[in-house]
Amino acid sequence: MPGSEVYVGFDLGGSSLKASSFSLDGELQERCSIDTQKCLRVEDYLNLFSEAANSLSSTKHLKGIGVAVAGILDLDAGKVVDSPNLPILCGVPLLEMLKDSFPPTPIHMMNDANAAAFGEYFAGAGEGHESMFILTLGTGIGGSFVQNGEILQGVSGMAGEIGHMVIEKNGKPCTCGSNGCLEAYFSSWALARDAKTHAEQHPDSPIGSSDEISPIFLAELAVSGDHAVRAIWENGGHALGVGIANIMNLLNPASIVLVGGLMNAKEHFLATAQRAWEANSFEQAHNSSKVLLGKLGEWAGVRGAIQPFVVK
Amino acid sequence: MPGSEVYVGFDLGGSSLKASSFSLDGELQERCSIDTQKCLRVEDYLNLFSEAANSLSSTKHLKGIGVAVAGILDLDAGKVVDSPNLPILCGVPLLEMLKDSFPPTPIHMMNDANAAAFGEYFAGAGEGHESMFILTLGTGIGGSFVQNGEILQGVSGMAGEIGHMVIEKNGKPCTCGSNGCLEAYFSSWALARDAKTHAEQHPDSPIGSSDEISPIFLAELAVSGDHAVRAIWENGGHALGVGIANIMNLLNPASIVLVGGLMNAKEHFLATAQRAWEANSFEQAHNSSKVLLGKLGEWAGVRGAIQPFVVK
Numbered sequence: 139m140p141g142s143e144v145y146v147g148f149d150l151g152g153s154s155l156k157a158s159s160f161s162l163d164g165e166l167q168e169r170c171s172i173d174t175q176k177c178l179r180v181e182d183y184l185n186l187f188s189e190a191a192n193s194l195s196s197t198k199h200l201k202g203i204g205v206a207v208a209g210i211l212d213l214d215a216g217k218v219v220d221s222p223n224l225p226i227l228c229g230v231p232l233l234e235m236l237k238d239s240f241p242p243t244p245i246h247m248m249n250d251a252n253a254a255a256f257g258e259y260f261a262g263a264g265e266g267h268e269s270m271f272i273l274t275l276g277t278g279i280g281g282s283f284v285q286n287g288e289i290l291q292g293v294s295g296m297a298g299e300i301g302h303m304v305i306e307k308n309g310k311p312c313t314c315g316s317n318g319c320l321e322a323y324f325s326s327w328a329l330a331r332d333a334k335t336h337a338e339q340h341p342d343s344p345i346g347s348s349d350e351i352s353p354i355f356l357a358e359l360a361v362s363g364d365h366a367v368r369a370i371w372e373n374g375g376h377a378l379g380v381g382i383a384n385i386m387n388l389l390n391p392a393s394i395v396l397v398g399g400l401m402n403a404k405e406h407f408l409a410t411a412q413r414a415w416e417a418n419s420f421e422q423a424h425n426s427s428k429v430l431l432g433k434l435g436e437w438a439g440v441r442g443a444i445q446p447f448v449v450k
Numbered sequence: 451m452p453g454s455e456v457y458v459g460f461d462l463g464g465s466s467l468k469a470s471s472f473s474l475d476g477e478l479q480e481r482c483s484i485d486t487q488k489c490l491r492v493e494d495y496l497n498l499f500s501e502a503a504n505s506l507s508s509t510k511h512l513k514g515i516g517v518a519v520a521g522i523l524d525l526d527a528g529k530v531v532d533s534p535n536l537p538i539l540c541g542v543p544l545l546e547m548l549k550d551s552f553p554p555t556p557i558h559m560m561n562d563a564n565a566a567a568f569g570e571y572f573a574g575a576g577e578g579h580e581s582m583f584i585l586t587l588g589t590g591i592g593g594s595f596v597q598n599g600e601i602l603q604g605v606s607g608m609a610g611e612i613g614h615m616v617i618e619k620n621g622k623p624c625t626c627g628s629n630g631c632l633e634a635y636f637s638s639w640a641l642a643r644d645a646k647t648h649a650e651q652h653p654d655s656p657i658g659s660s661d662e663i664s665p666i667f668l669a670e671l672a673v674s675g676d677h678a679v680r681a682i683w684e685n686g687g688h689a690l691g692v693g694i695a696n697i698m699n700l701l702n703p704a705s706i707v708l709v710g711g712l713m714n715a716k717e718h719f720l721a722t723a724q725r726a727w728e729a730n731s732f733e734q735a736h737n738s739s740k741v742l743l744g745k746l747g748e749w750a751g752v753r754g755a756i757q758p759f760v761v762k
Contacts, residue, residue: 281700285602290597292735292738293703293738294735295734297700302732307689307730316730317730318692376619383616383628387608388610389595389602389604389609390609391604391605414619418616418630425606
């Protein structure tokens with residue numbers, strides 16, 4: 139009876155385990171988010187996986203489990219190779235251990251950024267599009283290009299590093315050691331750097347009233363009418379728009395999907411970004427590559443994680 | 451008898467028709483290049499196609515014809531939609547007319563840039579690589595991304611416009627109407643513009659001795675030891691290297707193949723370009739994406755044109 143069968147998708151990040159159940163055609167049923175701050179051992183994580191899966195599948199037959207993990211994975215070995223946010227799991231054969239926890243349920247593991255891209259591509263803003271570029275705007279800037287249902291990995295897995303596309307040669311220094319990267323103009327850290335510089339030059343600026351210059355704080359100042367902070371957002375938006383124009387001219391994807399924490403402040407930069415991508419790309423390119431807002435938010439990863447099981 | 455069967459590939463440009471015969475597995479046999487300056491009617495072109503094909507196949511059985519055309523094509527209709535360099539053929543149902551000339555030989559038509567990309571990918575510098583980005587360095591800068599034997603076209607055919615990737619936001623004006631494009635820093639016209647500016651500021655510069663500032667002229671001045679001209683080549687090379695770094699970080703192709711007329715002057719810019727792509731891309735990206743020189747030169751298109759027939 140198909141109605142009583144489910145897939146469960148997981149998305150394991152640095153501070154939470156998100157989990158959702160889906161019907162066999164990928165429709166969301168239930169979901170939950172569990173705090174993982176108290177996990178001190180691998181077993182603690184495994185217990186949370188089991189509890190969540192049991193709760194979400196309950197009387198239903200668990201037909202497949204998809205797991206997204208924030209880290210660099212060795213998919214052949216089913217291992218977490220490196221993960222700054224999940225140090226306990228580094229080197230751990232997570233896939234094998236999960237299979238032991240859920241015999242005989244088939245389990246598929248993938249990187250969390252790829253899972254989020256799959257989620258938006260198959261069931262979110264990119265649904266029905268042949269090709270999609272997803273831009274994750276947050277502390278850093280990440281990206282993935284999905285075409286015909288496959289993520290472009292590159293010959294050594296380095297494809298998609300849109301945050302480190304140079305948009306101003308010999309420009310501002312980036313955390314990667316290079317100069318002029320998109321991320322050095324638009325990212326949480328770049329905005330904070332520009333705000334800090336302004337506050338140092340203008341001691342009366344309200345920016346100086348806070349110890350931590352977060353995007354939320356800068357959005358509040360922009361809403362309050364602070365012209366300098368508004369200009370910082372707009373300069374960042376211009377850089378983002380140039381980066382988007384480059385994607386349009388180089389890949390001309392059906393959609394360019396914007397996700398990530400900075401999108402909560404989109405009213406402060408998106409209009410400027412649009413002017414920049416229209417000014418810096420061919421008309422035929424920006425008319426055909428649609429810029430869209432992500433639909434699944436922080437739940438894109440759990441949906442993408444089960445995609446390998448979904449009957450298309 | 452397979453040895454007596456051939457494919458013939460054509461590459462029709464603004465001033466010449468190149469033609470080559472190939473064995474069934476794509477090995478070059480004979481080739482010729484015919485001046486087309488005297489072609490005043492469509493029939494004149496068709497006659498040249500027939501003469502060349504008859505000469506190249508002679509006693510052999512002509513098993514397939516591939517035609518590359520410099521222009522925008524409607525492949526479904528087999529028409530040349532637009533071609534600045536072949537005005538006589540605009541709107542002409544060339545494929546149908548060629549089929550009438552060569553019954554019952556199967557004929558395949560494609561754009562010349564795509565054919566050149568296919569040539570290098572299947573039988574040139576990119577042979578055996580899963581993915582390749584080809585950069586054509588000439589009057590303008592063109593590009594194509596080939597993966598798993600397919601050229602990335604983009605949702606409206608605009609993909610590959612690497613010449614108009616912005617590498618300096620709000621930078622130098624480009625012919626496309628945008629600013630800071632790669633082509634505005636490295637292309638025949640950008641080099642000539644920089645040389646002209648220098649000559650205006652330095653009336654004693656040997657640049658002023660020529661009416662036309664061609665890449666060949668600038669290469670000769672660089673060889674002669676002109677420091678200003680050498681700096682112009684190196685500045686261009688730096689911009690090229692930044693563009694290549696962006697391809698490495700975004701697509702991480704197995705190979706990046708450089709072709710086009712400017713490559714004749716590669717000793718004046720390639721070392722600088724390499725320093726720039728190494729400085730502006732991740733080590734893992736530039737170590738895995740190999741930058742290679744094209745192997746087929748101006749004969750890449752005829753080889754690419756017959757690729758649809760070649761048994762892989």
